[in-house]
Amino acid sequence: MAYRETVRVRERKIAQRQALLAAAESLVREGGFAALTVQALALRAGVGVGTVYRYFDAKDQLAAEVFRVATEREVAAVRSALEGDGPVATRLAATIRLFSLRALRAPRLAWALIAEPVDPAVDEARLIYRAAYRDAFQALIDHGIRQGELPPQPSQLVAAALVGALAEALTGPLASNTGNDDLIAGITIFCLRATGLAGSCIEEQPDKGEPHEHAHIAPR
Amino acid sequence: MAYRETVRVRERKIAQRQALLAAAESLVREGGFAALTVQALALRAGVGVGTVYRYFDAKDQLAAEVFRVATEREVAAVRSALEGDGPVATRLAATIRLFSLRALRAPRLAWALIAEPVDPAVDEARLIYRAAYRDAFQALIDHGIRQGELPPQPSQLVAAALVGALAEALTGPLASNTGNDDLIAGITIFCLRATGLAGSCIEEQPDKGEPHEHAHIAPR
DNA sequence: TAAACAAGTGAATCATTATTCCGATCTTCA
DNA sequence: TGAAGATCGGAATAATGATTCACTTGTTTA
Numbered sequence: 001m002a003y004r005e006t007v008r009v010r011e012r013k014i015a016q017r018q019a020l021l022a023a024a025e026s027l028v029r030e031g032g033f034a035a036l037t038v039q040a041l042a043l044r045a046g047v048g049v050g051t052v053y054r055y056f057d058a059k060d061q062l063a064a065e066v067f068r069v070a071t072e073r074e075v076a077a078v079r080s081a082l083e084g085d086g087p088v089a090t091r092l093a094a095t096i097r098l099f100s101l102r103a104l105r106a107p108r109l110a111w112a113l114i115a116e117p118v119d120p121a122v123d124e125a126r127l128i129y130r131a132a133y134r135d136a137f138q139a140l141i142d143h144g145i146r147q148g149e150l151p152p153q154p155s156q157l158v159a160a161a162l163v164g165a166l167a168e169a170l171t172g173p174l175a176s177n178t179g180n181d182d183l184i185a186g187i188t189i190f191c192l193r194a195t196g197l198a199g200s201c202i203e204e205q206p207d208k209g210e211p212h213e214h215a216h217i218a219p220r
Numbered sequence: 221m222a223y224r225e226t227v228r229v230r231e232r233k234i235a236q237r238q239a240l241l242a243a244a245e246s247l248v249r250e251g252g253f254a255a256l257t258v259q260a261l262a263l264r265a266g267v268g269v270g271t272v273y274r275y276f277d278a279k280d281q282l283a284a285e286v287f288r289v290a291t292e293r294e295v296a297a298v299r300s301a302l303e304g305d306g307p308v309a310t311r312l313a314a315t316i317r318l319f320s321l322r323a324l325r326a327p328r329l330a331w332a333l334i335a336e337p338v339d340p341a342v343d344e345a346r347l348i349y350r351a352a353y354r355d356a357f358q359a360l361i362d363h364g365i366r367q368g369e370l371p372p373q374p375s376q377l378v379a380a381a382l383v384g385a386l387a388e389a390l391t392g393p394l395a396s397n398t399g400n401d402d403l404i405a406g407i408t409i410f411c412l413r414a415t416g417l418a419g420s421c422i423e424e425q426p427d428k429g430e431p432h433e434h435a436h437i438a439p440r
Numbered sequence: 441t442a443a444a445c446a447a448g449t450g451a452a453t454c455a456t457t458a459t460t461c462c463g464a465t466c467t468t469c470a
Numbered sequence: 471t472g473a474a475g476a477t478c479g480g481a482a483t484a485a486t487g488a489t490t491c492a493c494t495t496g497t498t499t500a
Contacts, residue, residue, distance in 0.1 A: 002442090002444045002498060002499045003443095003499070004445095004498070004499080005497095005498090006497080006498070008497090009447090009498090013447085016447095037487065037488085038488060038489085039488090042449095042450090048449035048450055049449080049488090050447095050450065050489090051447075053489070053490080054447065054448075058489085059489085115335065117336055130388075153410075154402070157389055157403065157407065157410070160389050161407065162385070163388055164384040164385045164386070164387055164388020164389060165382070165385040165388075165414075166384070167384055167388065168350075168380050168384020168385075168388075169377055169381045169384060182374070183377065186378070190377070190381050193413055193414050193415070194410050194411075195413070196413055223467065223468045223469070223473095223476070224468070224475090226467080228467090229467070229476085229477095257456090257457065258457075259457075259458090262480090267479080268480050269458090269480065270459090270460080270477090270478065270480065271477075271478055271479070273459070273460080274477065278458080278459085279459085
């Protein structure tokens, strides 16, 4: 026997795999999953197409992994905002703001994760992604209901609707016409109202001052 | 000269074109646009693939037309509900109900129209589709604001968010676990609240009876 | 250094679909 | 009926992009 993988080689392989994933994600950031072809990836990463297959069994698997990694990063960021403490309204507003800022900063990626058409292998991952967001919002809503800060409501459904509203407002007819701040403020108040927060909707929390200033409740 | 198209032939051609479109739509209803291949269409319609090209210049054009026809039918149905008269809350609720019922009755089609990834030619049509819904909702919201039935709000943004919420709630983590009626009721109240309607949020419309029965306002 | 094995390469191959094309079939009308 | 003109059919072709494979280039250890 004359060859056994050394640590140095192992590390280089790990680094290579990471480099391929990073290159793949950069392609997705620029042009969505449609831009992620094996040829383009090999070119971007400066390797031959065959090399890609030394690190990933199939294109599907690669795409799914890119999706999963990006997803986990996004969801973790959002979840940390949801899981703070403080009143539900504050946390919800902070979360929406964070979600929105991230989506607006990397719109192509957001679109790829949320809405781009992809092959089935990735779609499965997408369900998980959406469900992760939904679950995170749902947890907050359930908490709010228990605390009496929110009226009773079907939390899973409402959470899904919130995710949909955010996705459409942020990736749909892209908000290039409004300033980002206005956009986020608008979405925030929409979501607060939709859950029964925002202004005068909660009886347990009597109005102080401003009798009906819906349109100017600051989103944070 | 010995041949000139007769009425009978013209009618047969028109019928054939319709038949092809119908077959195409049935494929989309079953498996989304991904299932709409020229081969499958020819098979379904009982013709040769060449025949398809006698009626449509290209697959893109065919797909876009299927999309457009289905879209127009759906949007027209929804718009008629939006454009009735009566209080904004009633109309909004009726519209949501209609939209939801249609989507739930043909989930694959709804998904294909709203969310499925497709080629660019169709995507352009999709923007129109979403925009059509958004515009219809926006018109109602603007009306409500002018009438003082709704608080001031960025109507275009809110309309987009409503479309997104409906789309996600109806086509996302499919609502097979809840009964349709509960689902629609939940979505309705979500949308009413989100726009500043629903129960106690409107001052011009003082509460009668039920002080805070958010969860049971009947959707219609 | 040389044998043994692994990683890298990219042209060739495969798979999937749209699209073409030409002979077969049907319609019209003198 | 038969010539003219049009549609039908479906195998052949084209285009795109994933996957393979025979080969070259490292890496490791005796």
